[in-house]
Amino acid sequence: MRTTPGSTRSWLRDHFLISDSILAVVLTTASLWWIALAASGQEAGWLRSAAPRPADALNLILAAACTLPVALRRSRPFVLLVATCVPQAALDTLHYDPGLSRLGGLVLLYSVAACRGLALSLAALVVSFASYVAGVLAGVITPSWPDHVVVTAVLLLCWVCGRALRLRRAYLAELVQRADRLERAREADTRAARAEERSRIARELHDVVAHHVSVMTVQAAAARKMLDIKPDVARDALSAIEEMGRTAMTEMRSIVGVLRTDGPAERGPQPGMHDLPALVEQMREAGLRTQLWIEGERRGLPPGVDLAAYRLVQEALTNSLRHAGPAARAWVTVRHEPNELSIHVEDDGRGAAEEPARIGGKGLEGKGLGGKGHGLVGIRERVALYGGVLRIGPRAGGGFEVRAQFPLSHSALK
Template identity: 60%
Template sequence: MRNTPGGLRAWLSGHPLIPDAALAVALAVAAVPYAHAGLLLGAPAGLMEPDVLGLALVVAGCLSPALRRHLPFTMLILVGLIEMTLASLHQSGSLLWVAALMLVYTIAAQRGLALSLCALLVSLICRVLLVAASGGLGDRTAHLLVAVLATTMWITGRSVRLRRAYLAELRDRAERTEQVRESDTRAARAEERSRIARELHDVVAHHVSVMTVQASAARRVLATNPDGAREALSAIEETGRAAMAEMRNLVGVLRTDAAPAERNPQPGVREIPALVDQMREAGLPTQLDMGGEGERLPPGVDLAVYRLVQEALTNCLRHAGPQARAWVTVRQGPGELAVQVEDDGHGPEAPGLSGLPGTPGSSGDRTGHGLVGIRERVALYGGVLRIGPRPEGGFEVDARFPLKDVP
């Protein structure tokens, strides 16, 4: 497979020693003829061409950038010592100044501020000593020019380092933002799953309880009252259809296709009379008292009130006993909505309900998952909920919803 330019660049970034070594070899190769051709700004008086030892020192100094990513400060000191040695021997330093500039830039771009300042200081001190040891004006001018270039390379290297740090901070911030977004998404999904679970429990528990009671009544009167049995079976069919419709609406929110599921509006306080009629048909005498200001409720509170009444009446139907009665009171006052569901039942010990599946032994044992979900709903909207037996017998669910600053 052919290497693309991007792939080659990435490979070289992962193996920095190879391009650095190639650059150092090229500099060393160019330094040998340059040493014989003279200095950059002419051949000052008193300087000689380097001998074999001098050429060896020049080549060694020019090869130092090969380790500029690993030991840049050490290599810079080495180049400075070689330049000082050649100056004491009155021999040309050739292109050692180029190697020094490369090392100063590398330290400024890849090391901390303190070490980079030390590197710049070492380079400038070396230039000052070389200027002091120089015998000609041209030689001094060349060293001063190299000092200016070293300062420029240091500033450039620091700018590159700061830009890299800024870009790294931006990438890190983007990654943290993405992680926070994913965490929020997971939390929202978990909350939505919990909400759907509560809704499904409310729908299934209510309708299945109604169907169970109606089926039991139909079984008891099947031989003696066929018309009553047919009416009970018809009620079971209607309740089952209503349960399927509500479950279809809830499961519709889980679809991932582009076409949105057709869903009816969520039930609310206006649907409580129909719920009470359904409970009466199921065999639970229920009285409804609704009153108050009648202002439009927030959608969440509206649904929470309906589910609270639905769950409380379902518990009355299942646990209160065959002779029990229920009262539902919904009062909307200034800044508060009061909801109360009471019954006068004494448990399912009476004949006819003792065989129903899932009925506990006393009317006080009603705090199942449904009422736990009701507690969560009421707490979500800052309400107060009281659940427990009545002093005169039976069971009571009493909730107060504040209607100011409701989310």
Template identity: 60%
Template sequence: MRTDRALLHDTVLAVVLAAGSLALLLVYDPATLQAQGLPSDMLRDLDPFGAVLVVLTCAPVAVRRRWPLAGLCAGMLPEGLLSAFGYGAGVAGLAGMVLLYSVASYRGLAVALGALLLSLTVYASQAVLFALPTVGWSDHVVVAVVLVAIWGAGRSLRLRRAYLDELKDRAARAERAHAADTRAARAEERSRIARELHDVVAHHVSVMTVQAAAARKVLASDPELAREALSAIEHTGRMAMSEMRNIVGVLRTDARAELGPQPGMQDLPTLVEQMREAGLATRLSVEGEPRPVPAGVDLAAYRLVQEGLTNTLRHAGAGAEAVVTVRHEPRELDVRVEDDGLGATALSEQPGHGLVGIRERVALYGGILNIGPRAEGGFEVRARFPLKGGQ
């Protein structure tokens, strides 16, 4: 559609130039020029042959955007014949200028320079071969300067068009990059939320399941113990609901979440005690001098211990014991969860989302994660987080 509109405009321009040239030659014929005291020597009246030459000179303007160089070359022949046979070119000479401008505007520098050199050479040849007594060297210099100026205007337009296209391309690339960054950020946020939800739900539900099973077994024989187990289930459920409410509150745009500190390694004793109440024999060992660590690493270490103990509770079997070891080193934090149960086979056959989330957390902070069975039996989850600046 845009090409058709441009062709229509150029065709109209060619018709206007041809009609103007013919009208000018008809109105200002040699007799009229002589009557007005203007020089009319070596000019002849317009006849059908001359009219055809004028039309042929202006016709290439119709294709100036598609074939500008070919149009320039095609218009030079009839324009030269107009000079050779003594016709006045009228405004037909503007057609060559329009075509030179089009070559400079729509073609590369080498082709544009060639077109300028060709136009100057052809004009110089016509000036030498068909020189008029009334035309001096200053007139020829003015024409040459006009040709160069028109060529320069075409080159300026081409450079401006290229600059605008580059700006549009940069804007499009920036928009695509922004969209890609937005998608990546959303995907990362979804992964983070999924990890948090899984860690909260899986841990608390696993603890509640074990406690409920214990309460069911002793309900008839030891009601007091069953009551304690049910109280623990209620407490665990309230904790799960509170953490889930905070996570969902962050996602809602029409409600403010109750902000609070994320769990960290300072909460490991509470976590270990909770696992003991659920029936898993758990020990906590802290080696080295505790020191502050980045908040993200602190949360990742806590979630790793939480996931490791939850898997031990679910898969290690009755009588298993878990050991949580936290070793503080000058440039590394070593966190390990070991058990002597039978959960290795179950975990290797069907890895859950929790271990996938742990891998993502550890990788996010440049840590090294080892998950697998121990040589002496049982299962191990171990992560080593690098600490910068001696933290």
């Protein structure tokens, strides 16, 4: 049963020495009162000495010595149980009326079982039985066989109740620890999910910014060169820069919107392979002569693969626009196969020659992967996430190429 914080029961549980002292005083008072009532020389009662002596000061002191140690029952229960056997044996040997002194031993037995380990609690049970048997064998206690059964049952009941309380406390403590572990695991999972989401947003932002800013830079350079010679061409370039800036702002607002906490973000659909013609047209307007070939039967792609493939083409064309040179051409080949999506982006420009490298779904294979920028790192992560294979490096006839294969089988996407 739970107790309300601040209640009397909760306060007594926190200050157990006070509650145990009250129990010891009440038990001692009842025992002495019992002895005083029996001081008129009545016949021996249950578990009394065969011929009780008249009560005197020593009788009261020994009886109190059996019950007052209950006040310290939680600090040294086993030691106090053994210690109370001495005044109890003195009461039996001197044929004094024990009163309720044996209840002190029962309380201490229960305390050992509830507060100590199994071995010590069994030892306490043996001590209690030994104290009772010693009194019987010495002839100072003369109970009948039903009394033996009752005494055995009472001792076992006190021991079992104490052990049950200890096991219940251990079970509740384990539940609390398990709840704490689950809470910590949940917080760790939440932090990992947040970090993964931030990484994804960072990749999306880089892809959007790098692509659009690169196109805007090329257009601005063209507008600057044509401003005095062909104002109309410069005006068209500035219009393209304006449109590209608006598009970039729209995509950035859509991505960054998920970080807002003041309300649901307005998010449009993510781009995919169906947007490749528009992407190729943008690159043509920016000055990169780009051609697109789509082979095989088009079919629906998993959303993650669809976005990853689009971003790969976008990043590859952006790098060609920035590094291939003004007279370069680029080709994009998309091949739809039954169990695989293949993408090949190449240009014939003067891109830096770097050793080809491959990346598999389970990690990097080889060194010297082309480029050290965040864009190529993002491509690697996207392809590896879906178990694909990526190759980045110089093209055989000059220029640069990017090849990727995305598996489309269910087992590869799991």
